[in-house]
Amino acid sequence: MDERVISAQASADERQTESALRPTTLAEYIGQAQAKAQLGIFIAAAKGRAETLDHVLVQGPPGLGKTTLAYVIAREMNTNIRVTSGPALERPADMASILTGLGAGDVLFIDEIHRLPQAAEEVLYPAMEDKAIDLVIGKGVGARTHRLHLEPMTVIGATTRPGLISAPLRDRFGINLRLDFYPPEELAQVIERSARILNVPLDPQAVPLLATRSRGTPRIANRILRRLRDVAQVEGDGQVTVDLAERGLRLIGIDQGGLDEIDRRYLRVLASKFRGGPAGVETLAAALSEETETVEDVVEPYLMQRGLIERTPRGRQLTPAGRLEAGMEQSTGGLFGP
Numbered sequence: 001m002d003e004r005v006i007s008a009q010a011s012a013d014e015r016q017t018e019s020a021l022r023p024t025t026l027a028e029y030i031g032q033a034q035a036k037a038q039l040g041i042f043i044a045a046a047k048g049r050a051e052t053l054d055h056v057l058v059q060g061p062p063g064l065g066k067t068t069l070a071y072v073i074a075r076e077m078n079t080n081i082r083v084t085s086g087p088a089l090e091r092p093a094d095m096a097s098i099l100t101g102l103g104a105g106d107v108l109f110i111d112e113i114h115r116l117p118q119a120a121e122e123v124l125y126p127a128m129e130d131k132a133i134d135l136v137i138g139k140g141v142g143a144r145t146h147r148l149h150l151e152p153m154t155v156i157g158a159t160t161r162p163g164l165i166s167a168p169l170r171d172r173f174g175i176n177l178r179l180d181f182y183p184p185e186e187l188a189q190v191i192e193r194s195a196r197i198l199n200v201p202l203d204p205q206a207v208p209l210l211a212t213r214s215r216g217t218p219r220i221a222n223r224i225l226r227r228l229r230d231v232a233q234v235e236g237d238g239q240v241t242v243d244l245a246e247r248g249l250r251l252i253g254i255d256q257g258g259l260d261e262i263d264r265r266y267l268r269v270l271a272s273k274f275r276g277g278p279a280g281v282e283t284l285a286a287a288l289s290e291e292t293e294t295v296e297d298v299v300e301p302y303l304m305q306r307g308l309i310e311r312t313p314r315g316r317q318l319t320p321a322g323r324l325e326a327g328m329e330q331s332t333g334g335l336f337g338p
């Protein structure tokens, strides 16, 4: 089992099951009450006026349902969706060709929109604002711009790093949705739904166990469910019982608190190498041999939500709860010294 259970990205074989498990309507989409309430109103209003939906920015850590929500929106608006991502739009011409290829009312979903190159972003501005793109024809002194009109459409941008989105781009989104980590009750619903779809015999008593160990993230909940299904198949009679779930969770390295290996390592390193902090994120990431982006996008948001670490102007530090979790409180100070 080398694929990390909390890994931010969906693996290739996972993408297959993911699409099978994706809710397709707003009613099926579990949790995120605030985002759903807003969307429900804006979608109904746009449809009532026979207009396109305003551009939507969806932000939140990986695996919380941003891509799913984009598909749900297109479905609820009865439109086509065209899917691309920031890094895929290398040249402005790529952006221009996608935009001109959209039909009336279509949704353009741009994943990882914070990684959109500046030049492509500039093509997007007039498209979002004036339904037009400005083509430059010719070169040098003879060059002139020609304005090309586009069909009305909706841009949905998804990002794990809203802070990296430029102000002019952010301003062009009329609807801003923030997805938060799911409480265990909602994850329980996600797990029960997925078990039904995947035909996993799951003991209802085991559900809370899975729900509290999924880092507040549906993608991880589904991943754990599939892993436990494997364990049940090989080591048991196929049933995911409480006992089997406990053994399985130990096997895949998820502890009681729902922290996984990299979470624990983060807390341990912050405790032992930096005396609980503050420490800069780059220094920390280097000490963990992880990408700064992974630490910032995946590890820290959850540890922060759990109240184990906090961001200060001087860097990251353990909260009292985090010090306890890292085992610092029992120590007399000498144990973790440099």
Ligand SMILES: Nc1ncnc2c1ncn2[C@@H]1O[C@H](COP(=O)(O)OP(=O)(O)O)[C@@H](O)[C@H]1O
Binding pocket: 017, 018, 019, 021, 022, 023, 028, 029, 030, 031, 032, 061, 062, 063, 064, 065, 066, 067, 068, 069, 190, 218, 219, 222
């Ligand atoms: N609100 C939800 N209700 C049920 N399942 C969800 C929900 N949000 C996400 N999921 C599940 O989690 C998986 C990952 O969601 P995804 O939209 O790909 O996350 P993101 O794009 O934010 O990384 C989906 O395949 C889906 O099965």
Ligand SMILES: [Mg+2]
Binding pocket: 066, 067, 068, 111, 158
């Ligand atoms: Mg996604």
